[in-house]
Amino acid sequence: MSNPVLLRDKTVVTRVSHGCAWCGELIPAPSTVKYRKYTWDDGIANEWWHDECWKALLNADVEDVEEGYIAGDHKRGSTVNINS
Numbered sequence: 443m444s445n446p447v448l449l450r451d452k453t454v455v456t457r458v459s460h461g462c463a464w465c466g467e468l469i470p471a472p473s474t475v476k477y478r479k480y481t482w483d484d485g486i487a488n489e490w491w492h493d494e495c496w497k498a499l500l501n502a503d504v505e506d507v508e509e510g511y512i513a514g515d516h517k518r519g520s521t522v523n524i525n526s
């Protein structure tokens with residue numbers, strides 16, 4: 443698996459609802475959220491983040507997230523992985 447290449451990293455106002463990349467909870471539109479777009483293997487990935495979930499990622503152990511993460515693995519705003 444190749445490393446992701448970040449293409450875009452900015453704050454956006456959503457026009458439709460999206461699942462949060464961290465907690466998996468739906469982010470209703472319109473919301474002002476962090477948005478990241480990157481290439482991952484052969485595809486393009488888009489992520490929308492709750493503020494508190496992005497902060498949780500920044501506070502998470504590197505070892506916990508460097509292999510990637512799956513939306514819904516963590517509670518909203520928490521570094522606790524519910525599957526580990």
Ligand SMILES: [Zn+2]
Nearest residue numbers: 462465492495
């Ligand atoms: Zn979230």
